Amino acid sequence: MGSYSFQAENVQICVIMVGLPARGKSLIAQKIVRYLTWLSIRAKCFNVGNYRRLETAHPTAEFFDVNNSEGERLRKMAAESAIRDMFRWFDNEQGVVGILDATNTTKSRRNWILELCRKRNVEPMFVESWCDDEDLIMQNIMDVKTTSPDYVGQDPERAALDFRNRIHNYEKVYETISERDLTYVKLINVGSQVIINRIQSYLESRIVYYLMNLHIKPRCIWLSRHGESAFNLTGKIGGDSDLSARGREYARQLPQLVKMSVGDRPLTVWTSTLKRTQQTAKYLPYRQLTWKALDELDAGQCDGLTYEEIENRYPDDFAARDENKYEYRYPGGESYRDVVVRLEPIIMELERQENIMIVTHQAVLRCIYAYFMNVSQDQSPWMEVPLHTLIKLEPKAYGTEVIRIKADIPAVSTYREKGQSAKIRK
DSSP states (O other): OOTTHHHHHTOOEEEEEEOOTTSSHHHHHHHHHHHHHHTTOOEEEEEHHHHHHHHOSSOOGGGGOTTOHHHHHHHHHHHHHHHHHHHHHHHHSOOSEEEEESOOOSHHHHHHHHHHHHHTTOEEEEEEEEOOOHHHHHHHHHHHHHHOGGGTTSOHHHHHHHHHHHHHHHHTTOOOOOOTTSOEEEEETTTTEEEEEOOOSHHHHHHHHHHHTOOOSOOOEEEEEOOOBHHHHHTBOSSOOOBOHHHHHHHHHHHHHHHHHHTTOOOEEEEOSSHHHHHHSTTOOSEEEEOGGGSOOOOGGGTTOBHHHHHHHOHHHHHHHHHOTTTOOOTTSOOHHHHHHHHHHHHHHHHHOSSEEEEEOHHHHHHHHHHHHTOOTTTGGGOOOOSSEEEEEEEETTEEEEEEEEOSOOOOOOOOOTTOOTTSOO
């Protein structure tokens, strides 16, 4: 993967978002950060609106009128603060990709940012979201008025009207990017057309590839581990065992559980190549696809052993894994980092799709969940993901909403806390 090399190259990129409000800019910015962080590349979003809210928490549309000089002054001040903090982050925390999330709709504003970046030897890369799809815009307005900090506690209809007026104020001065000497990506109706110009580094090309797979239509992702397996009952890891009696009962009840959450929406189910996930998905009345990349973390020579046996036979390995579970690689097997690398095509395909359900394994599910929820690498391998639980993820502009739906079917716990001896399995 080579995700360490960006620091050595000393590349620092400022991704500058461009576009009218309700074009999905914040969602795209958050997604770039999540994707790069997941690949171990230091990335952070600097949202100018958050800085502006420190001074003006609930502005009306008039605040954004081009003729409002006080509003203009405060907005410029917010942008200056965000950029200052971003440069400080580049210097003090070895940041690699900083994202400036704002409208940046005029050439003069973009030129100002460009000059600041060039003075600091930071590569500027513009990402414009241009959209005239009314359905998409309406959906984003609905989303923003209910989730944006600007409209907390306000009547949703009044909020929507005010937000439309704010958009109208920006439309008066909006200049789309057309300069040929700039590095930019222009997303037209998020994904239906992508224009790229002067992409200059490997890391920029990775960001472009990711952006080309995105859409911002509303959708959900459902995750479930396989039902309890015969190996789960005996505490063995890995293998390709069948489901236990309780695991088979979970498989039978899963269609009803899924139907209650999914409703009539179309759904595609992805499983691994291992028997226990396929047996779990057996009764689901949806199109199913099998992915080798969704197979459980390979435990190498520890495959088929219990944690107690590993602790007894390979005490050094057992301790090393506790010390750094994300990087630790089983002898002849995989680490969590290895799983993330092989899951990247899955993530890309997930971003292209709409409603997907994934039936997979504990380590793989932790890595997918960490991508959507922005969970750090020192935490993700220790997350508790119980058996017989359906997890619904709904990506939104300001984060991903999670609902956990437990099936009323008992199962063993395969969870082991950090530093806990395997002899007292939870």
